[in-house]
Amino acid sequence: MKNIDISAVSYAYSSKAIIFHDLNLAFQSGKTALLGPNGAGKSTLLSLMASVIAPSSGTLEIVDLAGNRVCHRELSKFRRLVAWLPQDFSPVAGLSVLEHVRYSGWLKGMSRKDAKRATPLALSAVGLESLADKKATELSGGQQRRLGLAGALVHQAGVVLLDEPTAGLDPGQRDRFRQILASLDKQQITVVSTHQTEDIDGTFDHVVVLVDGCVRFNGSVNEFMAVAPASAVDPRDRVRLAYAAFVEGEI
């Protein structure tokens, strides 16, 4: 995929809770970290991009390398191109890990045969192949997120949207998730919302900072770190300071 274009999108939970007003933004292929404080609209933006919710106005379009566009109103087509892992992912009861991923693929429009064939690859990509026969609801929190990711990835989507996938995970599980993220195809548009700025350098290609429904920054990781004071040498410190500068309104 080439990019996902968000044009003049507005969304409000109620007349008093307006999240976006005429938002314009584009995500390119590669991995993008979506940063922002709580309430900035990160999860809402990902939900809009995943087509879980619809904008009250404006359009979201996925553009492939040939320039073909799929609008969010073409729901079925649009959803086939999107993989989504919500922050509060929880598996379907009564299914094993293997069955869960197959069911995810089928829900995404894959034939039974294709879903069956693609499942081992998806499980292997997230390191759950050894737990294939275990009940999905018996997995640990980190394993469940990986299961959710396997389910999201099984149909080879062009757009991967992950909402705080490492929140609440222990350092070992976070490392594991970083490795999985690193292994994702660079041709995909991968957008990951996160609070963990230490994950940015080395994992992501682009950064978007969202504050109060407005885009404060949209650029490469290097451009983002360049905002940090020259005194900061460690890349992690540079990311943290840059983020603080955007969020606290210094820039």
Next chain:
Amino acid sequence: MLPITRRPAWWLLIPGMILSALYIQQYVLEERIMADAQAAVAASALLLIFAASLVSVSAALEVGRDKSSRGMTEIAVRSKIVIALVRLWPSFVAGAIVQLVGIVLLLVKAGSSPNRFPILIAVGLFVALFFHAGIGMFLGSWMRARFAVPLALAVSYLWLGFAWTFDFVPVRYLAGLALEGCCAPDETVDAAAVYSLMVFSVLGFFGFVLLAMAVSGSRMLPRGKANWVRTSAGMLTLIVASSLGLFIARDVAVSPVVARPLAEAECSVSVPEVCLFPTQLARGDTRQVYAEAFEVLARKGMPKVNKIVSASTEQVPVLSNDGVANVMATPGQSRSRALESAASTYADALTYIECPQETTEDVYGWAEVLKAWSIRVAAEEVLDPDERSTLPDTSMLESVSIPGETNFLGQWHKLSKLDNKSQSQWATAAYDRLSNCRLPVAVSGGTK
């Protein structure tokens, strides 16, 4: 796509079948369905209590599994209807198995039958399960399983029970349980009752699916509008389902039956001619007993009967002026029961005559005396002593006696002591008077 073995419907299948079997064993009388495939399948309508509850509960559990998950079904490409069908088919199948097992057990209990298997009733009962799947789906989509499951059970059960007791009769046929009232041997099912059930159940299912989609709240349409449209469409569909079902069942009687055409009856070559339906003959031919009983009573002076049928009283009166008697005849009845049925006809006919209220109780009491006499005189000539011992005694006469007024049991004792000729004279005179709402002359003491 979902594993076939780990579905809630299968957990409930065995208990459902056991409950159905116990119910049939305990509460379904063999006499009611004997040799009658139609009555046997219709009696399985009562088993909807188990089959429909299974369907609604398992549907609520199935749908609840998707509802409690997050991140998969929200952006599914498959339509909600397809997902629902994949989720709900085991519920349908398990419910249908419970119903089918009940039908098979009832058919075994009924024994061989000259009737054809009533496909329409069976299909109607299976289709009724759709409505309950809709209830389960709606509640499972709306609330957590811990609330949805008991509520689904309660709603299914209460709907069946509520509709059963409703005074406005067509409502009963929307639920299906009332099909249990079909059919005596001289009746056949009123197809309108079954069509009403089928139309209501299928449309009702779609109404609940729309409501389920509204409460599970896909938010892809502009906020608020989608749910409002689906809720309205769901409610409208339920209203249309109810209206259409009630319209179809508008002319169905308290029991969902119509009289079986008399042309289907098989007539004897005896005099008088006796015409009974194949079901009534399947466990023994008692037509000769009927013929002989009426012949004896005619000889004793009672009105002559030329033809004996067994039909609903709406179709043929108990005793018509042109000499047609309408009797009760059950499959497998004994000769003594057949004789009792034949000999009671004159007394039964009297109870259909509309007399002034002040004489009603007396007419009833005197009719019982006449019945006791008719049975005894017919039995003496038609039955052998062993068969006569199984006839009912005359204790009924005591209960219909009016304290301080007429002692009908005493009158019967006096009548029994008269000679045969005097008894016949009194009986024929009493029948004439009672037919004109006049009370008979009390039996004066005499000797045989």
